[in-house]
Amino acid sequence: MKFRIEPFVWLAFSGGGVLAALFMPVLAFLFALAFPLGWIDPPSHDHLDAIVSNPLTFLVLFGLFVVMLVHAAHRFRYTLYDGLQIKHRVLVGTLCYGAVLVGAFACLQFLGGATQ
Amino acid sequence: MADEIRVEVARYRPDKDREPGWQEYDVPLRTDWTVLDALNHVKNEVDSTLAFRWSCRMGICGSCGMNVQGEPRLSCATFLTDYAPGPVRVEPLANFPVVRDLVVDIDDFLEKLPRVKPWIIRDEEKSVDDGEYLQSPEELEAYQQFSMCINCMLCYAACPVYGLDPDFVGPAAIALAERYDLDSRDQGARQRLDVLIEAEGVYGCTFVGECTRVCPKHVDPAGAIQRYKLKAAQESVKAFLLPRAFR
Amino acid sequence: MSRATGDDLSYRRPVPLWWWLHKRTYFVFVMRELSSIFIAWLVLYLLLFVRAVGRGEAAYQDFLDDAASPWLVTLNVIAFAFIVLHTITWFSLTPQAMVVRVRGHRVPGIAIIAGQYAALAAVTAFVAWLVLS
Ligand code: SF4
Numbered sequence: 272m273k274f275r276i277e278p279f280v281w282l283a284f285s286g287g288g289v290l291a292a293l294f295m296p297v298l299a300f301l302f303a304l305a306f307p308l309g310w311i312d313p314p315s316h317d318h319l320d321a322i323v324s325n326p327l328t329f330l331v332l333f334g335l336f337v338v339m340l341v342h343a344a345h346r347f348r349y350t351l352y353d354g355l356q357i358k359h360r361v362l363v364g365t366l367c368y369g370a371v372l373v374g375a376f377a378c379l380q381f382l383g384g385a386t387q
Numbered sequence: 388m389a390d391e392i393r394v395e396v397a398r399y400r401p402d403k404d405r406e407p408g409w410q411e412y413d414v415p416l417r418t419d420w421t422v423l424d425a426l427n428h429v430k431n432e433v434d435s436t437l438a439f440r441w442s443c444r445m446g447i448c449g450s451c452g453m454n455v456q457g458e459p460r461l462s463c464a465t466f467l468t469d470y471a472p473g474p475v476r477v478e479p480l481a482n483f484p485v486v487r488d489l490v491v492d493i494d495d496f497l498e499k500l501p502r503v504k505p506w507i508i509r510d511e512e513k514s515v516d517d518g519e520y521l522q523s524p525e526e527l528e529a530y531q532q533f534s535m536c537i538n539c540m541l542c543y544a545a546c547p548v549y550g551l552d553p554d555f556v557g558p559a560a561i562a563l564a565e566r567y568d569l570d571s572r573d574q575g576a577r578q579r580l581d582v583l584i585e586a587e588g589v590y591g592c593t594f595v596g597e598c599t600r601v602c603p604k605h606v607d608p609a610g611a612i613q614r615y616k617l618k619a620a621q622e623s624v625k626a627f628l629l630p631r632a633f634r
Numbered sequence: 635m636s637r638a639t640g641d642d643l644s645y646r647r648p649v650p651l652w653w654w655l656h657k658r659t660y661f662v663f664v665m666r667e668l669s670s671i672f673i674a675w676l677v678l679y680l681l682l683f684v685r686a687v688g689r690g691e692a693a694y695q696d697f698l699d700d701a702a703s704p705w706l707v708t709l710n711v712i713a714f715a716f717i718v719l720h721t722i723t724w725f726s727l728t729p730q731a732m733v734v735r736v737r738g739h740r741v742p743g744i745a746i747i748a749g750q751y752a753a754l755a756a757v758t759a760f761v762a763w764l765v766l767s
């Protein structure tokens with residue numbers, strides 16, 4: 272069988288789509304709206320710190336975030352091709368997936384930093 | 388109800404016009420008349436130069452596809468009264484080059500169909516003496532939906548990916564590949580996969596879903612394409628992650 | 635008709651740049667695809683949130699205060715709306731994209747959709763329990 276990279280990227284895209292659909296609503300609601308706006312009392316710093324310094328949290332969040340970034344980059348790439356009819360396919364692809372690499376590095380830094 | 392409806396028809400005469408223009412005709416608004424009846428009325432009574440394709444008048448031959456009010460439709464199955472009081476716009480199928488008036492160039496589609504090898508492929512043909520390939524009702528049901536396609540190309544006219552990238556193999560051809568893959572008599576799935584795994588194959592699709600919405604035969608090409616993506620992905624993972632023995 | 639002549643004279647209609655503004659279904663499609671930007675943004679936001687938590691009590695409080703600024707709240711409300719759009723469209727398209735069989739019988743689409751919402755409820759409950767308990 273021929274080797275093509277598309278099927279693998281598509282699997283990551285789909286996996287990221289599923290995870291985003293399942294996890295993002297509650298994460299976005301709690302951390303981006305409910306806590307900052309005081310709809311729900313934000314958890315104490317100690318409690319959150321205990322959660323994010325757990326290595327398991329690091330692993331789960333790292334996996335979750337990176338796959339969701341792949342999902343977003345892959346989808347946005349096609350939006351640029353089709354929605355804006357940008358023809359520079361290689362350039363757009365490089366920028367989008369390159370952004371994922373940068374994002375994955377940031378995940379490592381920020382999540383890792385909070386684990387210590 | 389008014390007894391007439393205005394039909395705005397896109398006209399393009401390749402020898403005279405540099406680009407398509409509009410011509411208006413008032414035709415009788417009868418409850419049993421379709422857009423195709425209106426065009427035939429124009430052609431017979433008003434303007435015999437109007438060019439369009441049709442044959443069966445009953446949604447079987449797939450030759451009368453047009454964009455009616457911006458939607459790809461079989462003009463023989465689209466009733467004028469649904470657009471009353473009008474006017475109703477009739478254009479050639481979107482995404483295809485216009486040959487003349489409402490006639491489009493379908494060569495590209497005809498070139499793509501055989502690419503997916505839409506016929507039963509056997510590793511080894513049975514001889515006639517061995518008898519026929521039997522199939523149970525369940526096995527028939529597995530692919531029946533995808534065998535209903537009438538090649539009307541409405542799905543291509545609805546697909547923005549095809550409009551923007553004419554290399555894309557497109558909805559009906561992939562649905563047809565799925566039709567043969569799901570056929571219990573067929574053994575050609577691997578060959579079709581090799582065609583469709585390419586960039587202009589299934590992965591060009593962004594699941595807009597318009598093909599399925601406009602399909603007059605409920606073929607669901609969008610579903611076929613997504614399932615093909617999953618199938619191609621599963622096969623790829625198997626082929627490159629598992630040692631040979633486990634495939 | 636000779637091929638060359640036919641090719642030369644047939645008219646190719648250009649696709650307008652804003653083709654997706656012309657039809658409602660196309661517009662909804664592009665909005666669905668644009669949810670990707672907001673997913674990426676929320677990942678970044680959550681990363682910054684975690685970083686603030688890791689930097690201690692004061693940084694955490696500062697972050698919460700910053701996140702209550704009108705700009706960020708507006709952005710996050712929009713982002714949340716797009717997430718909801720993503721979740722709804724993703725769930726409703728799944729039955730089309732995959733055939734699930736249980737003991738030889740095809741599971742009806744509505745059951746697949748219901749299953750996904752059940753999973754959403756479970757995940758939501760778990761995360762809420764973890765964070766709020
Ligand atoms: S899949 Fe449907 S819309 Fe497309 S060509 Fe076949 S019958 Fe027509």
Ligand code: FES
Nearest residue numbers: 443444449451463
């Ligand atoms: S004329 Fe045959 S499908 Fe309309």
